[in-house]
Amino acid sequence: MRIALDVMGGERGADVVITGAAEAAAVRPGQIEVLLVGHRERIEPSIARFDDVGASVEVVHASEVIGMSEPPASAFRKKKDSSIAVATRLVKEGRADAVVSAGNTGAVVASSLVTLGRLEGISRPAISSLWPNKKSGAVVLDVGANYECTPKNLHQFAVMGEVYARYHLGIDKPRVGLLNIGEERSKGNELVRDAYELLESEDFNFVGNVEGRDVFEGAADVVVCDGFVGNIILKISESMYSFLAHMVKSEIEKGMMAKAGALLMKRAFGSVRSQLDYAEYGGAPLLGVNGISIISHGKSSSRAIKNAILAAERSYETEINRHIEERLKGARVDVKNHP
Numbered sequence: 001m002r003i004a005l006d007v008m009g010g011e012r013g014a015d016v017v018i019t020g021a022a023e024a025a026a027v028r029p030g031q032i033e034v035l036l037v038g039h040r041e042r043i044e045p046s047i048a049r050f051d052d053v054g055a056s057v058e059v060v061h062a063s064e065v066i067g068m069s070e071p072p073a074s075a076f077r078k079k080k081d082s083s084i085a086v087a088t089r090l091v092k093e094g095r096a097d098a099v100v101s102a103g104n105t106g107a108v109v110a111s112s113l114v115t116l117g118r119l120e121g122i123s124r125p126a127i128s129s130l131w132p133n134k135k136s137g138a139v140v141l142d143v144g145a146n147y148e149c150t151p152k153n154l155h156q157f158a159v160m161g162e163v164y165a166r167y168h169l170g171i172d173k174p175r176v177g178l179l180n181i182g183e184e185r186s187k188g189n190e191l192v193r194d195a196y197e198l199l200e201s202e203d204f205n206f207v208g209n210v211e212g213r214d215v216f217e218g219a220a221d222v223v224v225c226d227g228f229v230g231n232i233i234l235k236i237s238e239s240m241y242s243f244l245a246h247m248v249k250s251e252i253e254k255g256m257m258a259k260a261g262a263l264l265m266k267r268a269f270g271s272v273r274s275q276l277d278y279a280e281y282g283g284a285p286l287l288g289v290n291g292i293s294i295i296s297h298g299k300s301s302s303r304a305i306k307n308a309i310l311a312a313e314r315s316y317e318t319e320i321n322r323h324i325e326e327r328l329k330g331a332r333v334d335v336k337n338h339p
Contacts, residue, residue, distance in 0.1 A: 001031065001316055003309050004096035007038035008065045008083040009103025010305075011298045014042045017102065020305025021057075022049045027310065034309075035060050035096055037087040062086040068298055072106025076114070084108055088115045091291045098292035098312035100283060102300040108293065109145050109286060116291040119321055121328035124149070125288030126157045127227070127295060128164055129234055135218030139165045139174075143230035143284065152335040154178070154195040154224050155202065156328070160287040161222035162204050163327050167318040169221070177210035177220030179229065185209065191226065199224070203332040238297075283308030285315055287324065292316055 005021050007014045021034045033056040036043050040061040050057045062083040066075045076085060084103050088111040090096040101108045105127075113125060126142035139161045146153060158176050165174035178196055180188040185196050187209060199206045210219045212233065225233075283294035283304070292315045296308045315321075 001098070001313055002033045002035060002096045003312055004035045004037055004060070004087040004090040004099045005305075005309070006083045006087045006099070006101035006103050006108075007036050007043055008062070009101040009108075009298075010296070010300050011068065011102075012300065014038060015046050016300070016302050017305050018043065018046045019049065020300070020302035021309060023302055023306040024309035025050060025057075027306070028313065032309065032313065033057070035087075035090055037062050037090070038065070038083040039063070060086060060090065066104045066107045068104050070104060070107070072104055072110050075104070076107050076110040082107070084111050085115070088112055088291075088293070091293075092116055097316050098294065100294045100296065100305070100308050100312055102283075102296035102298055102305065102308075105144060105295055105298075108295050112286050112289045112291065112293040116289045116293065119288055119290050119328075120325050122156055122160075122288040122324075124153050124156070125286050126153075126160060127230075127284045128161060128287050129230075129284045130169075131215060131223075131237065133216045133218040136171065136221065137169065138215060138218070138221055138223055139169070140215065140223045140225070140230060140234070141287065142225065142227040143234040144227045145286065146227040147231075148228070149191065149226040150338075151191060151194040151198055152338045154191070154226065155198040155333060155335050155338075156288070158199055158202065158204070158206075158222065158224045159327055159331060160324050161224060163323045164285070164287060164320060165221045167320055167323055168314060171221050173205050174221040175205050175207045175219075176222045176224065177207050177214070179215075179223050179225035180209035180211065182211065183209050195224075198333050198335065198338070201333050203330075283311055285311065285320070287320070290321065292321070 007017050035058050037060045043059050064079040064082040066082045087099045091099050092115050127145045128141040129143045131138045141157050141161050162174050165171045180192050283296035286293040294308050294312045
C-alpha cells in the first residue's frame with residue numbers, strides 16, 4: 001500500500017512525522033510504501049531511518065506549506081504546490097492509495113473535497129473520530145468539517161458512521177445515536193428533531209437521542225452531530241487526559257503515602273493513558289470523499305502519525321468507501337431532495 005504523507009503538516013516538525021512513518025513501516029515490513037511530500041531539503045537528511053526497516057520510500061517535492069493559522073480555503077486555492085495539495089493529488093492520480101496529514105484541518109478537508117470529490121450520494125463529507133467508552137468505543141461524526149448542517153447531512157453522517165463501525169471496528173450491528181440535550185424525541189433544535197425522523201425510518205439500529213454523558217457510557221457505537229458541536233466536545237475530550245494527569249500528579253506530590261500508592265498503580269495509570277490519549281487512535285478519517293484521507297492532530301507525536309498511517313491501511317483493506325456507496329444505494333430513506 002502506498003501512503004502519501006504530508007511531512008510539512010503538524011506542529012512538531014518534519015522529523016517527528018518522518019519518524020512516525022518509519023515506525024509504521026516497521027510494523028508492516030514490506031507492506032507499506034511511503035511517499036514523503038514536502039521540502040526535499042528538509043526530508044532527505046531524515047530518511048536514513050527507513051533503511052533499518054527495509055521500507056520503500058520516495059520523496060515528492062512540494063515547494064509550499066499551508067500554515068496552521070492560514071484561512072483554509074484561500075490558502076488551498078493560492079498554494080497549488082503546498083504539501084497538502086500535492087499529497088492529495090497523488091491519490092487522485094493513482095500514485096497513492098491514501099493521504100495522511102497533520103496539517104491545517106480545513107485545508108485538508110478543502111483539498112480532499114476539491115481534488116478527490118465526493119462519493120456518490122454524499123452531499124458533505126464528515127470527519128470521524130474514534131472515542132473510548134465503557135464498552136467497545138464509539139465513532140463520533142462530524143467533529144469539524146461542517147459547522148452548519150441539514151437533516152440530510154446528519155442522515156448521511158449516520159450511514160457513513162454505521163458502515164465505518166461495522167467494517168473498521170468489526171461491530172456486527174452498530175447502535176446509532178443522535179447527540180441531543182435530552183433523550184426525548186421532542187428535545188433539541190429543529191435540526192436534530194427533523195434528523196430524528198430520518199434516522200428513525202432508516203434500516204439500521206437507531207437507539208434514539210443520546211446525551212453528552214452517554215458517549216463515554218457506551219450508549220451508542222455511532223454518535224451523530226453537526227461539526228460545530230462535534231468539534232467543541234472533541235477539543236474538551238482531548239484535554240481530559242492532560243487535566244486528569246495534572247490533578248493526579250498534584251495529589252501524588254502531597255505526601256509519601258500517595259507516592260508509594262502511585263508506584264503500585266503505575267501500570268493502571270499507563271493503561272488509562274493509552275485509552276485516553278488521542279495518539280492511540282492516530283487520525284480521523286474524512287468519510288464521504290472519493291479516496292482515503294486521514295486527518296491527524298496538529299500536535300501529533302510520531303506514535304500518532306504511525307497509528308494514522310495504520311488507520312489509512314485499515315480503511316484501504318476494508319474498502320470502506322465501496323461499502324458506504326453500496327449502503328447509500330440500499331438506504332431505506334431517500335434524502336436526495338430532502339433539505
